Amino acid sequence: MIHLIRAALTATLLLLIVLGPVSAQGQASTSPDAAAQETTLPDPLTPEAVREMVARMSDDQVRGMLLDRLDAVAQEESQDTPAATGQTLFATLHSWWTAFYTNVLDAVVKLPHLVSEEGKVIAGFVASFGGAAGVMTLLGLIALTVGIAYVVEQVAERLTKAWRKNADPTETATLRESVTFLFRRFMREIFGLIIFYFAARIVGRLIMTPEQLVFAAPLMTYLIWWPRLAAAVSRFILAPKQSSMRLVNVNDQTARFLMRHQVGLVILAGLTIFMVDFNLTQRGSLSEIRLGFWLDSAVYLYVIFIAWKARDGLSDMMRGTDPDRTEFDEWVARGYPYFAVGVAAAMWVIVTTMTGLGKTAQILLGAHYVTMFWLLAAPALDTVIRGLVRHLVPPMIGEGPVAERAYVSTKRSYIRIGRVIMSGIVLILIARSWDISIADFSAARQGFGTDLIEFLMTLAVGYIVYEVVSLWINRQLAKEQTSAAPLDEESASDGGGAGGSRLATVLPLLRVTAQIAIVVIFSLLAIGTLGIDITPLLAGAGILGLAIGFGAQKLVADVVSGIFFLIDDAFRVGEYVEVDGTMGTVEKISIRSMQLRHHLGLVHTLPYGEIPKITNFSRDWVIMKLKFTVPFDVDPEKVRKIFKKIGQQMLEDERFKDDFLEPFKSQGVSAIDDVGITIRGKFMAKPGTQFMIRKEIYNRVQEAFEANGIEFARREVRVAIPGLEHAEDLSEADKEAIGAAASGVVQAQIENDQKGGGQKQDDR
Structure with missing residues (x-):
């Protein structure tokens, strides 16, 4: 056992000595053992020398030296990251500002020397290829490679032309026909680009040396292949020569302008990456030349120019052709050009600051361009989502205002769901461009950043569930509400309608209940992802619910009574009912009460707990x-x-x-x-x-x-007066007495008819 322990200590010490930091070699040992303090490392420090030294040392000496090495390593690692763990927010912001303005100032100061310094790099490049003749040979080989690859591409397209039939567009093409035509054309161009790419690689490897390929491969990739790919994508989206097929709402002039400058922007971005890569390959000092800074800045200025020049067309593109636009959609459309300008300016500041801090690994790979692309594309993708929803949403159920409101609500739900999913995809793509993955955050589970990401993901999932449940219930409710035949205004004003179905009555309450439950559950789950213990919240909610139950027993009774009324299907929305002498059409129901609309316009609100019985006049017949x-x-x-x-x-x-x-x-x-x-x-x-x-x-x-000569009977009052044959001799007092007697009889008969034998009269 002692030999095993000694061997393990020896191996560990050997690894720490050989692989450990060199700065730890000169630090004094802190072991209390005197022998360990006097031990010195052999020179030269080889594995054989270390084994011989350990063989001569006792167990205490080995243990002491091992502790010394571990302490030294721990101390050095703790000294490597003091700023990351102890720097205040103000100090971090100050360091960022310093990195930003010093980087800009340095580029401005070195601008006069840019041409001369870059000339030295190019001269070194020319010399490495044997002078001007060698460079001309290289450029000729590149031109030959591109020409052969292009010929191969054209031959492949001709050979496969019979397999790729695509009808010419028409002026009345539907969305499906337009997308089909444009997608097939786009795939033809992608097929040609793939053929071009592989042909160029094969030809380049055959006719060029590895040193020549180091220069030629990035040149053809960034300045030939990328711009052609950008042109294919622009033709698919903008269709500058087929306005009837265009997927976005822009005129011909704006479509042509955007396509030209999108390709130009890709060329400028590719030139920036190529020149930075070229200078690094030729061992040129980027910090002395600062060519990358000025080319990168030109990219952002180009984006700002495009956004400002085509601002009206971009706003029209964002508006789309959907007639059911909201105020939010209009606000986004008006602000999109300014958003693009802000994104370009913000990315310039971020990249400049990161370069000043020395964090250029992902920038050299073009992560900032990918980020800017997706940020600029996100609002445009929102327009695409609205267009797809407009054409793919299920047709309207029924007719009338209720059906139209349900249809519009369904469209907005689909759009909101699409926006959440699209935002998540864009964030994932941006994170991947910076070599950041959600799996890394989940595995690390360290810091507020990880908690914040999980918090946002939980809220996003909860929101999607909320919208999906609301969408399904609204669709079912619209179907139930529009399935019944609508009454005309004259009939509806009398009350006593047949009412809706049982689902049409229950679904609104189910919708509210489900929405509240989803909000509460996912809110608690989201709070829990931030590291907050939700157990006290649940306990507090239980105690609060108990207190409310004891203090609001009447409210609980109303809710419970309403549940049983709904279970018994005692009434439905739209039915004409009587509740303890109060009559009206059920207009609205809630958790604790119902509203009755009298046929004369009065609205009665009745808590369920105060309803002794319900008489339904609208059930079945x-x-x-x-x-x-x-x-x-x-x-x-x-x-x-x-x-x-x-x-x-x-x-x-x-x-x-x-x-x-x-x-x-x-x-x-x-x-x-x-x-x-x-x-x-x-x-x-x-x-x-x-x-x-x-x-x-x-x-x-x-x-x-x-x-048929039939008259309705008229009410008559006959008064028998003795001596009526001498009526002309009656005095005025006698005539008044006779009239009063007749009026009394008529009034008594009217009151008897109104009582109706003790039955209520319908005042309709």
């Missing part, structure tokens, strides 16, 4: 009974035939035939009074249609009675 009073000499059989004929005519009328469940017919004589004979008729109809049918029946009965 309604029966309406009508009374007609005719004189005593009218034949009831004749009236029955008239009612039957009217009922048959109503069943044949296109306006009413679908609303009847049973036709209008006579029920015979229902009463005989001192006025005449009361004959009753009835019909059964769908809820909400009975009042329009009743009005039409009244009109037809009046016309039929008039055509």
Whole structure:
């Protein structure tokens, strides 16, 4: 066991001595062992010498030297990052500002020497290839390679032309046809570029030396292949020569301008990367030349020029052709050119600062250009999302204002979901360009940055779930609301509609409940990702809920009663109900109450806990009974035939035939009074249609009675007065007494009719 421990200590010490920092060699040992303090390292320090030294040392000496080495390494590592762990925010900002302005100042100071210093680099390059003749030979080989690769590309395109049929565009092409045409053309160009790329590589390797390829490969990549790829992408999006096929909302002039300058921008960016790479290859000092700074600055100035020159066209592009634009969409469209200017300026400041700090590894690979591209493309991608949603969203369900509102709401939900997903993809692509991955953050799980990323990801997922659930419920609600036949204004004003389906009543409450639950759950999960313990929050919420339950028992009773009313399907939105003498159409329901709209316009709010019973007048079917009073000499059989004929005519009328469940017919004589004979008729109809049918029946009965010589009975009051044959001798007092007696009889009869035998009268 002692030998194993000694061997392990020896191996560890050997690794620390050979691979450890050199600066640790001169530090004094802090071991309390005197022998360890007197031990000195052999010179030269070779693995064999170390093994011989360890073989002569005791276990305590080996242990002491090992501790010394570990302490030295720990001390040096702690001294390497003092600024990263202890620097204040103000000091960090000050260091960034210093790096920025010193970098700019240095570039300005060295600008007069740029041409001469770059001339020295080029002279060295020419000398390395044997003078001007060697450089001319190199350029000739590059031209030959490009020419051969282009010929191979054209031959490949001709050979595959029969496989790539693509019909010419038309002026009335649909979006699908336009995308198909442009995508096929884009893929043809990509196929040609791939052929060109591989042909150039093969030819270059055959006719050039490795030293020549070091110069030729970046030149062809950055200044030939990249611009051609940019042109293909621009032709796909802008279609400068096919306005009917254009995927974005810009005119021909703006499309041509943007395409030309996008290719020019790629050429300038490629030239910047190529020249920086060229200077590094030729061992030129970038800090002395500062060519990269000025070329990079020219790229940002070019972006600003494009955005400002084409600002009106870019705003039109951002607006798109969707008629359902919101104020936010219009604000984004107006601000996009200024956003592009701000992105270019911000990227210049960031790159300049990072260069001043010496962090140029990812900049040399073009990460800042990738970042700028995706930041500028993000608002344009938003326009693409709106265009796709406009053409891909499911068609509108039904007709009318309800269906239109549901359709617009569905579109906005799809757009918001697309925006969240697009933002996440853009952030991932930008992070990858800087060699940053979310997996690294998750594995490290260190610092506020990691917590913040997880926090934002949790909120994004919660928002998508929120929108998806709301979208599904809104679609179902729209389907339920538009499936029922709408009532006309005259019918709807009477109340008593059939109402919506059970789902149409429950879905609004389900939507609110689901939205609240999603917000609460994902908010707590997001807070938990920041390192905050959510257990006290849950406990506090439980205690608060208990307190609310004890302090608001009436509220709890209302909520529970409402749940059971909904379970029993006692009422639905749109139905006409009576609640303890209060009548009206159910207009709105919430968690604790319902609102009834009276047919005269009054709105009643009734808590569920105060509802003793509900009388529903709109469930399944309604029966309406009508009374007609005719004189005593009218034949009831004749009236029955008239009612039957009217009922048959109503069943044949296109306006009413679908609303009847049973036709209008006579029920015979229902009463005989001192006025005449009361004959009753009835019909059964769908809820909400009975009042329009009743009005039409009244009109037809009046016309039929008039055509058949039947008059409605009129109320008469006869006063028998002895000696009426001498009425001309009555005094004024006698006439007033007779009139008062007749009025009293009429008023008594009216009050009796209004009571209706103790039944309520419908004031409609």
